[in-house]
Amino acid sequence: MELDPLLLSRIQFAFVVSFHAIFPVFTIGLAAYIAVLEGLLFRTRNPLWEQLSKFWTKVFAVVFGMGVVSGIVMAFQFGTNWSNFSYATANFMGPILSYEVVTAFFLEATFLGVLLFGRDKVPRGVHLFAAIMVAVGTFISSFWILSANSWMQTPAGVELRDGIFHMTSWTEAIFSSSFPYRFSHMALASFLTGGFVVAGVSAWYLLRNREIEANRKALSMCMWLILIAAPLQLVVGDLHGLNTLEEQPTKVAAMEGHWESQSRAPLILFAIPDSANETNHFEVGIPALASVILKHDADGVVPGLTDVSAEERPPVGPTFWSFRIMVAIGLVMIGFALWGAWLRFRGRLYSSSAFKKGLVWMIPAPFVAVLAGWFVTEIGRAPWLVYQQMTLEEGLTPALTGGMALFTLIGFILVYSVVFLAGLYYLVRIVRKGMEEVTVTEHPEHHRAKRPFSAADVPLEDDLNPSTAR
């Protein structure tokens, strides 16, 4: 069998970036939550806020650490597998990606340390300020990354001469047409991810009657957040879709599973797209609804995949199904938001055990939704790497062989499995251990390591030393 370096590189990039993305999408939301907790603590001095903040800061430290470790690889992926793309786009991508590194670097060098280790060592106001700056910093980091990606989707502010993109306007390139939608969509996704994870973990504790007061507060806060963010995400997602319809009509056609351009286009709920025969099997749809959603008019004409030649179409099945998974989870989230509001209205937010069990099951959902969303936008851009300027094939490293790509793909899967399993195992231990203060005897002169992970004091195994056993 001939190994295709292009396909393997795409799988590898999807794997590496998906694996990496789940950490920042959570830490961005969590950092904002911690900043809110610190703000409440600053104003009220209520120790419950401190208990919550300490616990979630511990989780934040570990997830942030895993994000940094998996992020190292990202800095090299562009060059190893996509060297032609790197070389051609370096005038824009180089500074933008570097600014992301610089932001993260700056954050880690300054405010993160104060947030993680400075609680009793700096004035309360300074600690709050550090928490806010960490939250702001994570947003600035994502600003640069999303700017780079948006530019690849809707390139602007550049001029292609002799195979190299030269800058004509930094503002146009950084704030390209899809950027505001992508950024808002991701920001809300981060809030929802943080919200559902915190809500799920709080519900898990409440089901076990642990730290009831603090976890009730956390659950209540999260349900307010979700009540606002989940429906808002539907609106922002719709706006993002309209921008895509304008800029990348073929992607929308693939998302919707529309082969022919048509008016009164149906909203397809289920189908097995068949690219070879340019049709759908087992199609179930609601007549005219896609025209209403996309054109806000039942007679509106929506684009079809056959508007462009077969070589210019993305893989329809993965785009179509990823989109459905994302939307379905989004709707379930809205369902939970309403369910929570109704329970709160009836005064039963904390007593319904079905609701709490449901929230525990929802913990992985936002991550799946985020990855599905990225699959839609990234697979849907194919065959383009820089939309309508450079194809995936043109961007690939010319010297790359299928064997090399397969070797590193398997390698990264193995390495990341170890990292992920060790990290997840450790996170579960932190959660099981719970929020009560661990009575660690401080060794003030022992120069304990001050790295993100050392903010978490839970041992990796059941401790053999009885002094720290629970």
Place this chain on the structure above:
Amino acid sequence: MELIDLTLIWLVIIGFGVIMYILMDGFDLGVGILFPVAPSEECRNSMMNSVAPVWDGNETWLILGGAGLLAAFPLVYSVFLPALYIGVFLMLAGLIFRGIAFEFRFKANRSRYLWNWAFFGGSTVASFAQGAVVGTYIQGFETEGFVYVGGPLDWLTPFTVITGLGLVAGYALLGATWTIMKTEGQTQEWAYRITPWLLGAVIAVFLIISIWTPLVDPFVAERWFGQFHVLWVLPGGALLLAWILYRAVQKREEILPFVATMGIFICAYLGLLVSKWPYIVPPDHTYWDAASDPGSQLFLLIGVLFITPIVLAYTAWTYWVFRGKVRSDAGYH
């Protein structure tokens, strides 16, 4: 724009970043390389504690270097990485394993020996791969226009294996002299004993490379045996520093060995750069061929000029906070 050569400024910035990375991650990689031969678990604890507060700060220089290369010298980024494809993967895998081992060893009891091996393996593989990068740079790259067209294993030749092993020995020397500086008692005494052997290995590799390179590369031969006699101050300085290091170990000095080792590294680094000057992607492309547009270089320069003093101050502060000797029990309960 024409008045200032931004490429030259970026050359200094990246050149500085690379040597910072080599020196700083060098000693903590070296500590990992020496891990299995340390005489006891207590020694290993001391050694790990001595690098624990600083190692991840050290590694961020590597990420900054990778991103900075893409921004300022995209040709280097898009030729080195494909040419060293497998080597880069091994380096990253090594660094990840080592980072994870760092975090979990502190929290582990029964599984600690596993993390010890992960720490050693990751450190050694990453060091070897970095040494092979140096060797590949000396060898040069097969390019057509601005694209790498060589094979997947061009980076793995007898020559690059020697440079790879050389850097493993060099990092181990940095790690040993760092251990001399930061520990006491049994651990320090052991580090004193192994330092001359490591120094011998480093000098041997140094000599092999110095003889081999001019023989196979007329450009390098011309550079060293042509009119630039002043260059000989670099290998001369390295040998002088090696002698100082040897004497310092005999007199049981504590800080001088590490300082002298850093000096040896700086001499070798500068020697390497002048050997190939002005080629960054030898044999065909100079620093100026490899540069990005001046506008892009300027755009990032603003941010870097802002951030570098902060990072340097933070780095200095961290080393200051964790100055002095470590003990084996620190970080454990």
